[in-house]
Amino acid sequence: MRKFFKCSLMSIMILAVLVVSFGCTSDKITADGEEKLVSGFVTSKSMEDDKYYLTIHLAETSIEESSNLKLEVNNKETYDSAVEDEYYLISYIDKGADNLVVKSIEMNSSLGEIITKGVDMGNDNSDDDGIAFATDKLPTDNLTLLDSYIVDIDQDGSDETIALYTSAEKDSKGEIMWDDGQNWLLIVQGKDKDYILFNDYLQLGNIKFHVYTSDDILHINTVETTTAGIKVSDYKFDNGTNRFLIEVPFRTSENVNLLHSSTGY
Template structure:
């Protein structure tokens, strides 16, 4: 609950700062709507003599045209930006805000305020669109014994290159989702810095369980997601996490 409260407070603060920062941004064409967002600059590209950037925001990438060549040249990949753009997805303004960046990066350190033994409940939600993410792994299972197999899917925002190999960055968003027809359970949806996520699914007696292993350069976290059929939700429990000053010497390779 403390983690949830902290994240909600952080989001409210970010929205407030974003509104203050861009609320008075001039819009040359008053007939066009102005949209604002913030996120990491995933990539820069040039297509048909037009310059584009992709901003990773809220689990999806926003592709924007940058018409000012000097602005485009000065942008830095993997930097955290606040952006304003019009309904044609043309960049109107962009700036770095170190204050918000520090808050977001701190919030991305999964497990920093988590204690071993902590637990929380994950309820179902309406299906979301994961087509912009890369499917890394999946498994079929009839987790609720209703006679129909459902799908567990592991996604990341990182893409694959022309050779099919993953284009890993220093960090990216990961999502672990159990898809069940007109509902789904988002078991994990967070940023992992210099690491990755693996999952294992199995029945333990009559209970369906998913266990995840999350690794990074300074942490190792083991979580158990146990399905509560009576209440139609998953109970997530932190089974293990490293503590203190951890210097990870070896991680299992991300062979996806």
């Protein structure tokens, strides 16, 4: 079975087929119960008392006691189509008393590959300080490019591209169809290797990146903003070890209620 990355404190990266992946839950009250969105890998399929179930390993979760979720699937065709070890975006209804029923499910293999590779190579950016190692080239065709910047990060005479993607798709007019939450990917793309700096789901939030030099050292700085908090991360490339060193100089504490964020001028 593929290696699953460690869930962060409700780790947030990350698609809707882009799908995206959603590990944090998005709550919506319906007549049948509370509708929630999650994303993760299908780890097992089972049948109990003539009912069909999927067990999901969440990509990021607000369910502190467990990183797995067992969901009932009423539609056998949906159940049969689910593939173990693949990555899905799932909408389900919480009817209470541990009665969780799948409403819809969509596969997003490319995002699952990105998450798995990033973790397999040692890139666990779930919380604070850490390291981002080089990975093989990663697929981004199913993601929406938001911004990019070209620079020679490792000073080898060949440029790299710092690119920010989202799982949110564009409509026929080219406008991005933002949802309450989507996955975000910040990646440094080289000729034959990539570095995953951020890959998570953000609920009611976004991430921006800034590139600057200080004492001839190149930094990539991210500001992650959600209604639950703000986090600033600094990624500094270390030529000696061919990896990014990650520091988190600032993050808000618990019980945050964001009141306002400017949108530019």
